[in-house]
Amino acid sequence: MRSTNIAKLKIEDLEKIARRMKKVIHLREGEAKAKIIVHMGTCGIAAGARAVMTALVEAIEKQDLSDVLVTISSCAGLCGQEPMITVAIQDQPPVRYVNMTAAKALEVLEKHVLGGRIVEAYALAANNK
Amino acid sequence: MAGKPDTLLFETLMEDLSLHVLDIAENATRAGARNVLIEIAAADARLTVAVKDDGKGMDARTSQRASDPFYTTKEGKRVGLGLAMLAQSARETGGGVRIDSQYGVGTEVAAVFRPEHPDMRPLGDLMATMKALVAAFPAVRFVLDYTKEGEHYHFDSAKTP
Ligand SMILES: Nc1ncnc2c1ncn2[C@@H]1O[C@H](COP(=O)(O)OP(=O)(O)O)[C@@H](O)[C@H]1O
Ligand SMILES: [Mg+2]
Numbered sequence: 001m002r003s004t005n006i007a008k009l010k011i012e013d014l015e016k017i018a019r020r021m022k023k024v025i026h027l028r029e030g031e032a033k034a035k036i037i038v039h040m041g042t043c044g045i046a047a048g049a050r051a052v053m054t055a056l057v058e059a060i061e062k063q064d065l066s067d068v069l070v071t072i073s074s075c076a077g078l079c080g081q082e083p084m085i086t087v088a089i090q091d092q093p094p095v096r097y098v099n100m101t102a103a104k105a106l107e108v109l110e111k112h113v114l115g116g117r118i119v120e121a122y123a124l125a126a127n128n129k
Numbered sequence: 130m131a132g133k134p135d136t137l138l139f140e141t142l143m144e145d146l147s148l149h150v151l152d153i154a155e156n157a158t159r160a161g162a163r164n165v166l167i168e169i170a171a172a173d174a175r176l177t178v179a180v181k182d183d184g185k186g187m188d189a190r191t192s193q194r195a196s197d198p199f200y201t202t203k204e205g206k207r208v209g210l211g212l213a214m215l216a217q218s219a220r221e222t223g224g225g226v227r228i229d230s231q232y233g234v235g236t237e238v239a240a241v242f243r244p245e246h247p248d249m250r251p252l253g254d255l256m257a258t259m260k261a262l263v264a265a266f267p268a269v270r271f272v273l274d275y276t277k278e279g280e281h282y283h284f285d286s287a288k289t290p
Contacts, residue, residue, distance in 0.1 A: 053261045
């Protein structure tokens with residue numbers, strides 16, 4: 001049955017992610033160069049945070065970025081500006097990005113996490129501008 | 130099934146059941162669960178979605194109030210809509226939600242849906258939900274059991290070949 005095959009393939013896909021993520025567990029003890037937190041409370045999920053998460057996980061997997069972690073946190077209390085992510089690069093203050101989409105999050109990954117430049121256009125103004 | 134009147138207090142914002150599952154599993158991880166079991170079973174014109182965890186659980190008062198939309202134990206927040214929305218989605222189809230929790234032991238949230246009801250939400254992308262959970266919490270064991278019309282899928286993040 002076709003549907004069976006599709007589901008089986010996806011289970012394998014899941015297993016691949018699980019295996020890969022377990023290898024990077026040790027990074028969680030503060031070794032990671034960068035950490036991306038996707039806010040995945042109820043409002044974030046309803047606003048599309050899962051697609052943001054999926055895009056980031058797949059890009060990190062594809063590009064084999066073993067020193068970048070993606071994780072989930074709960075509601076950040078700014079429900080009107082979800083989906084949100086927080087980028088925390090070692091020794092730098094964390095930057096919060098609002099109204100994310102998969103495409104915008106990939107841009108943040110490329111420019112900020114990998115390139116070192118904050119994407120001001122999507123960043124939450126830190127100094128009350 | 131918990132018997133509150135069927136008043137529509139708010140609209141459920143979750144488009145499909147897989148998003149509800151992600152939200153309910155997020156509660157479990159926040160409660161410190163090391164094991165999260167997600168069971169989805171369709172049989173006899175019912176679809177049951179259950180999330181069981183071994184997190185810190187809730188005391189009687191908390192679990193009684195947990196599906197109240199204005200209840201949350203999170204700081205700096207006035208509403209906790211996740212469980213309330215799940216209950217609402219289930220009730221819209223003529224089903225409901227049951228929360229069994231034991232303080233210090235864990236929690237089981239089980240929602241029953243009537244898939245034939247016109248207001249039934251689609252299942253959605255369950256694999257995307259699992260992927261997000263597994264990627265975000267590699268130290269937590271997630272098990273998915275999915276049964277529908279004789280098809281059975283099983284995933285266990287602790288047993289990857
Ligand atoms: N799996 C769980 N384990 C322990 N407590 C839970 C669990 N799920 C829900 N709760 C409690 O119920 C409250 C309401 O949950 P929810 O409706 O999802 O809103 P929120 O997560 O935004 O607080 C939570 O704040 C928490 O205290
Ligand atoms: Mg919640």
